[in-house]
Amino acid sequence: MVVEGKDAEQMAKEHKEISISEFFEKNRHLLGYDNPTRALLTVVKEFVDNSLDACEEARILPRIWLEVKPTTSDRFRVMVKDNGPGMLDKRIPKTLGKLLVGSKFYKHIQSRGQQGLGTKGAVLYAQLTTGKPTTIISSTGNGKTSFYELMIDVKKNEPKIISHKYVEDGRKWHGLKLEMEIEGRYVDSRTGVPEFIKEVAISNPFADIIFDGPEGRMEFKRGTNELPPLPKEIKPHPYGVELGIFRRMLQDTSSRSIKTFFMNDFTRVGSTSANGICEVAGIDPKISPKSVDRETTEKLFKSMKKAKLLRPPTDCLSPLGESIMLSGLKKEIEGEFFSAVTRPAAVYRGEPFQVEAGIAYGGKLPEDQAVEVIRLSNRVPLMYQKGDCAITKAVEKTNWKSYELKQSGSNLPRGPAIVMVHFASTWVPYTSESKQAIASYPIIIKEIKLALQEAGRRMKSYVIGKRKFEMRQKRRKKFERYIPEVAETLNKITNEDKQLIKAKLQKKAKEVTGVKISG
Ligand SMILES: Nc1ncnc2c1ncn2[C@@H]1O[C@H](COP(=O)(O)OP(=O)(O)O)[C@@H](O)[C@H]1O
Numbered sequence: 214m215v216v217e218g219k220d221a222e223q224m225a226k227e228h229k230e231i232s233i234s235e236f237f238e239k240n241r242h243l244l245g246y247d248n249p250t251r252a253l254l255t256v257v258k259e260f261v262d263n264s265l266d267a268c269e270e271a272r273i274l275p276r277i278w279l280e281v282k283p284t285t286s287d288r289f290r291v292m293v294k295d296n297g298p299g300m301l302d303k304r305i306p307k308t309l310g311k312l313l314v315g316s317k318f319y320k321h322i323q324s325r326g327q328q329g330l331g332t333k334g335a336v337l338y339a340q341l342t343t344g345k346p347t348t349i350i351s352s353t354g355n356g357k358t359s360f361y362e363l364m365i366d367v368k369k370n371e372p373k374i375i376s377h378k379y380v381e382d383g384r385k386w387h388g389l390k391l392e393m394e395i396e397g398r399y400v401d402s403r404t405g406v407p408e409f410i411k412e413v414a415i416s417n418p419f420a421d422i423i424f425d426g427p428e429g430r431m432e433f434k435r436g437t438n439e440l441p442p443l444p445k446e447i448k449p450h451p452y453g454v455e456l457g458i459f460r461r462m463l464q465d466t467s468s469r470s471i472k473t474f475f476m477n478d479f480t481r482v483g484s485t486s487a488n489g490i491c492e493v494a495g496i497d498p499k500i501s502p503k504s505v506d507r508e509t510t511e512k513l514f515k516s517m518k519k520a521k522l523l524r525p526p527t528d529c530l531s532p533l534g535e536s537i538m539l540s541g542l543k544k545e546i547e548g549e550f551f552s553a554v555t556r557p558a559a560v561y562r563g564e565p566f567q568v569e570a571g572i573a574y575g576g577k578l579p580e581d582q583a584v585e586v587i588r589l590s591n592r593v594p595l596m597y598q599k600g601d602c603a604i605t606k607a608v609e610k611t612n613w614k615s616y617e618l619k620q621s622g623s624n625l626p627r628g629p630a631i632v633m634v635h636f637a638s639t640w641v642p643y644t645s646e647s648k649q650a651i652a653s654y655p656i657i658i659k660e661i662k663l664a665l666q667e668a669g670r671r672m673k674s675y676v677i678g679k680r681k682f683e684m685r686q687k688r689r690k691k692f693e694r695y696i697p698e699v700a701e702t703l704n705k706i707t708n709e710d711k712q713l714i715k716a717k718l719q720k721k722a723k724e725v726t727g728v729k730i731s732g
Pocket residue numbers: 259263264267295297298299300308309314315316317318325326327328329330331332333388389
């Protein structure tokens with residue numbers, strides 16, 4: 214049988230535009246919904262990320278209440294409630310019911326969310342697996358409360374409001390409560406919800422978190438009232454902008470001349486640099502950005518990339534800082550020694566980033582196991598794709614034998630330790646939209662290794678000090694065993710008081726075998 218081929222016209226008839234919601238409904242694995250276990254974690258993670266982001270931006274010490282309860286054998290009700298700023302009544306449908314709407318995408322600022330997909334992915338997943346809408350209750354502290362039941366019209370990528378009330382109830386509260394029912398599976402393992410919450414508590418020790426799960430209630434009390442400083446928003450740095458985006462910036466700018474465009478729309482370009490860029494490109498700095506043709510755009514772009522410019526400012530970053538890291542580790546991990554290191558900021562493709570490392574050592578940590586690695590990116594614990602992540606690779610590539618841990622080849626070290634690495638950036642180069650692994654740019658691996666080495670050196674001096682102390686303790690014990698006998702003999706020879714001789718010998722033993730260890 215001969216099958217006739219289609220011509221271009223027939224094929225063209227079959228073309229259809231698909232909406233972003235349809236795309237992610239089909240490709241839900243891209244957002245972290247590839248299996249029920251991971252789906253439950255993803256929903257929890259998106260809710261908690263948003264609550265923490267919103268509280269921090271509003272400078273409120275976060276208090277987060279999370280509930281995960283089974284409704285059937287394979288369904289769960291997930292609820293999160295926070296004491297954040299809440300959301301404006303009229304903004305709720307679009308912000309939580311239309312994909313790619315968010316406040317963070319265009320900001321050059323460090324935050325947990327970035328694309329404006331998080332909550333919508335969860336709403337979409339809920340309606341896909343249980344057919345039920347998401348309930349939203351919110352107030353901004355104005356004595357009015359919003360109630361919504363929301364779904365997403367997938368074909369249009371628009372919110373579908375099932376019900377809405379905006380009630381003047383006089384209650385002075387602010388915050389957001391989200392509730393949905395989803396298909397999921399609850400596990401208590403390294404990739405499960407309880408571990409995630411524990412890591413959130415470690416990396417956000419300024420948050421009070423209550424987790425009411427299938428196995429009961431866990432409370433993580435805040436260990437500090439210190440919020441990390443609020444990062445500042447910055448303009449893009451010329452080194453990080455690609456040609457297509459540069460062209461669009463030229464079209465969209467409100468600056469009158471090329472020179473002011475460079476100065477106003479980018480960070481780190483002053484009057485001299487702007488003139489320099491135009492001169493190298495052979496372009497008059499006074500012409501209008503809108504009049505620039507394709508060829509000139511390319512010349513300016515090349516010249517901009519070659520210009521000698523300062524690195525982007527780093528106050529757009531919000532590292533945890535050594536004291537917050539230590540407070541998180543100490544409150545949740547039963548170790549005996551803790552160290553934390555914050556590296557100076559560095560830059561990849563024009564985006565500033567900063568690496569921090571913490572180590573908890575000894576105490577009740579298991580002696581002979583591969584060390585646990587807590588990976589954090591913009592303060593969010595990463596639970597999946599461990600092997601693909603720059604953090605895991607950097608931990609493996611670090612030579613831990615020089616820091617008193619066991620290690621065979623390029624594997625994770627073994628010993629009573631937990632290693633925590635925080636990667637903070639205005640734009641984290643995740644390997645996929647589900648944001649679970651950081652791409653292994655060489656500069657990123659290098660910075661992580663430097664942070665680990667510094668934390669490792671501190672651990673090593675503690676371990677060596679401890680070992681010396683233990684050796685001397687042993688020697689003292691041996692010495693002390695013979696003191697009564699020696700005292701007896703000396704007493705016979707010298708007739709000196711036995712108790713006095715004993716005391717003197719004991720003092721001497723302490724002097725000879727005493728050593729201070731710091732931790
Ligand atoms: N708990 C919350 N409190 C206040 N605002 C919130 C909260 N959760 C989400 N938002 C707002 O909704 C927007 C969309 O959230 P989301 O879909 O997770 O995307 P993203 O976090 O990537 O911006 C956020 O940018 C924020 O402005």
